[in-house]
């Protein structure tokens with residue numbers, strides 16, 4: 001791997017034109033990379049940023065890297081390829097399964113071929129019996145119905161149910177569910193793009209794809225990806241251990257020992273009203289894991305740290321700035337308290353009356369807990385790196401990077417450094433409803449000494 005400093009020193013230019021660090025906070029690079037591309041997670045970051053950090057801080061094979069907001073597993077996949085051990089947490093059950101699948105490289109071409117044969121034998125058996133008898137409206141919520149032509153949805157259902165009902169191994173089922181998940185967006189006729197599904201907008205291109213053959217194409221491409229990545233991986237990659245947990249990273253005491261981690265590389269949810277639970281609404285409805293909004297709130301939204309108004313509830317103490325934060329970081333508490341007070345008033349003047357005041361309180365309460373836990377697990381002399389964006393809800397500017405840096409100091413880190421990756425929000429600047437603050441995406445590097 002090319003030796004590259006994560007951030008050039010002042011005056012030093014990045015020589016390689018192809019290295020575009022302004023995209024490191026986005027999923028752009030990862031969308032084209034083997035394995036990383038299995039699930040489009042626009043909330044994800046670039047695998048190149050992780051590689052670069054590992055090189056810069058000289059993380060060695062079998063040392064441990066930790067991502068407390070693992071998402072689709074970018075950090076862990078990079079670590080695995082380099083023979084570095086990893087920990088990863090994500091509280092979102094569906095996204096967690098995606099990460100888990102991406103880390104399983106024991107899937108073999110011959111086993112996949114056998115599984116696909118079994119699956120299609122089952123599909124052949126049931127297709128004729130069920131044709132014309134299945135009422136899709138009785139099975140799927142409206143959102144799913146709106147995203148597909150009936151013929152395609154029927155085929156997707158046949159794959160899903162044959163998969164659920166087959167006797168193939170659990171890990172193979174999970175692998176095939178990820179390829180089916182990929183296919184869901186591929187063959188949809190609706191503009192199922194990020195961040196919100198817009199089922200009334202039609203995307204003509206994909207409707208011509210044949211579901212059964214696409215499913216096989218996608219699945220075999222995934223196996224090829226594994227073979228390719230293994231060929232490029234460190235020879236001893238299989239010796240490294242990868243411990244992934246579907247848990248809340250505010251407290252990992254039962255899972256990760258004190259002073260056991262050599263590097264932390266992560267991107268927490270940004271304070272930008274982004275609803276992670278909503279991203280997987282289509283998938284969760286399709287697989288039958290949830291039937292409606294309330295179901296998703298119960299199974300996902302409630303489990304995640306606060307970053308969106310859809311998670312908040314007035315009167316719930318989770319959304320009142322904590323006394324613990326006040327005790328550890330009184331100055332930051334006062335800054336936040338004043339912003340929260342302003343937001344409490346401003347929201348009443350707005351049509352949507354969004355609970356941004358509650359989101360700010362909940363966000364910093366939660367991130368404070370995560371920082372404390374990160375400090376606990378990190379070894380002395382090591383770095384914790386947070387890729388994040390700042391925000392200005394209802395025009396109240398919050399320099400999230402600086403605030404997190406300061407909270408880091410409050411929990412024990414000895415110093416922090418901020419490097420700006422890019423400025424954001426330019427495309428909105430003509431909108432008179434929006435604040436005029438220039439937002440940025442930065443990397444906050446915290447040092448434990």
Ligand SMILES: C[S@@+](CC[C@H](N)C(=O)[O-])C[C@H]1O[C@@H](n2cnc3c(N)ncnc32)[C@H](O)[C@@H]1O
Pocket residue numbers: 041043044045046068069070071072073074075089090091092095247248249250266267268269270276303304305306
């Ligand atoms: C910005 S995304 C990280 C994406 C990741 N870097 C990637 O490349 O896929 C933040 C993640 O934090 C997760 N998350 C939110 N609250 C959490 C919590 N309390 N504990 C663990 N994970 C959480 C979300 O589910 C989301 O996947």
